[in-house]
Amino acid sequence: MKKKLLIYAHYYAPDVASTGQILQDQAEGMKDEFDVTVICTVPSYGGTIEEKYKEKKLYTEKLNGVNIIRIPVPEFSKSSKVSRIKNLLAYFLNARSVTRKLGHYDYVFTISQPPIMGGMLGVYGKKKLGAKLIYCIQDFNPEQIAATEYFKNKSVLGIMRWLDNRSCKQSDLVITVGRDLVETLKNRFKGKTVPNHKMINNWIDEKEIYPLESSNPGVVEFKKRYGLESKFIIMYSGNIGLYYDLEGLIRVVEKFKDAKTADGRKVVFAFVGAGSVLDKLVKYKNGHQMENTVFIPYQDKDKLIFSLNAADVHWCVNAKGIKGVSCPSKFYGIAGVGKPVIGVLEGDSEVEMLISEIGCGRVSEPGNYVDVEQNIRWFLDHAESDELAEMGKRGHGYLVEHLAKDVSIGKYIDAIQAL
Structure with missing residues (x-):
């Protein structure tokens, strides 16, 4: 029994x-x-x-x-x-x-x-x-x-x-x-x-969340629904809440209003989810005419694979003081779809160590907005290189074996x- x-x-x-x-x-x-x-x-x-x-x-x-x-x-x-x-x-x-x-x-x-x-x-x-x-x-x-x-x-x-x-x-x-x-x-x-x-x-369940080609109908439909076609998408997916300093990071996003990648694509920052600071972010976007920012509702579990795969790069962030306190589980979904990471994480926190050990992204300390901006620009400058794809592959390979x-x-x- x-x-x-x-x-x-x-x-x-x-x-x-x-x-x-x-x-x-x-x-x-x-x-x-x-x-x-x-x-x-x-x-x-x-x-x-x-x-x-x-x-x-x-x-x-x-x-x-x-x-x-x-x-x-x-x-x-x-x-x-x-x-x-x-x-x-x-x-x-x-x-x-x-x-x-x-x-x-x-x-x-x-x-x-x-x-x-x-x-x-x-x-x-x-x-x-x-x-x-x-x-x-x-x-x-x-x-x-x-x-x-x-x-x-x-x-x-x-x-x-x-x-x-x-x-x-x-x-x-x-x-x-x-x-x-x-x-x-x-x-x-x-x-x-x-x-x-x-x-x-x-x-993450690697049988439910895994890499898809950009031509996948579900990915194409998601991009079309939210006006993301032909854009370079930097995505935050998850709880838009208190523990991530998103109110600070959106001020960095504002600096990329008219940004384009090295291969000429417009840059868009997509926030997928809901939470206690969502209204503040929407108000900031509207007050600063940030057409480079879009807010998207939570995706049903069977649609999550399409939204995660739609991004070119994913945020994985925590506010300062969260080291040793909380571990952002969104990293596992990012690795699941094989995408590179822009981390805003304290040194020697679990996910910062994973990103560094795997080599699947670039990380800044929370509150160091100058460094965050530089890391975003690095990804824009390398948008058409193989380096981003290799970062994503390393993350996915590690996940399949260990996570x-x-x-x-x-x-x-x-x-x-x-x-």
Whole structure:
């Protein structure tokens, strides 16, 4: 008989949150080894909820062999702290309520989302279900909150750190997704026993996200729909949120209003996604007549391959202070389609090290806008050379060998079964 595994997932398919997609891959990738159940919210990543999910207190289904328990949460605005906190608290409290009604589980798996609450849910589930706890830290909080100055009360931040350290100590295994995050964990427990831990990179499904020719009908249609034909496209794809200094970077983008590549193509900066700073970026674009900038909605999962392949170069960025705190998973999608990277990342952060070790892009330090501008100009000057294509090939080759879905999920299975 399979051992039972419970996963707490704030967001889960069909929500487009990157952590939700990662957890879907994990749940479905581990279902042959474990009897997997997921507790998640009703689809709500954009803040709104369909009417069909406003009728009951609980929704259950089986999705691709995984048992899903969806719990209701209030709608929210990503620009409103109060509404977001209410949404997170509703998930936390309702997930605890559901947990109390479950029987024994062998393992509980949780991630660091929602901030602090994800770990606390895991500890609660461990005690209620008699399970071993695996706590996967995708983002360290309160460090992330403090780095972006989203919240500044030092007393509250101290309590949050204490609570999250408690979750780490109560875990049978802490998994981080980057070498720099391992150092943060060690520094938290400096002079004390560091919790049992392991580093496993995130991934992309190389069977779903892979290189396509520019003549592919899906790529051609995407470019046509958004007026990108015959342009040199520098793309940002993902959450347009607080942790990426996009408000600073759009001022660099403004300097390329009339830019062309060495082979004569106009340059366009495409931002694909949504998030709390999107409105600010749109307002800046409109106020500065930036025809070189286009904003595109999130793409459905089955269309993501076309949007990612449409770019000539991809941004992979984090704000200053995020080193050791968060690892931008968008890098794996970029490598998946074999495109070069313009990185804005702190030195010795996980993805900066990967880009440097692989040789698949050029990187600037966050806040060094002069260097960011120079790197963009380098790509424009080399637009028709083979060097860009070679960068992309190196990234894709490394991903297939080391960062593919089955490789990373296999590491998770081995780590859990070894407990």
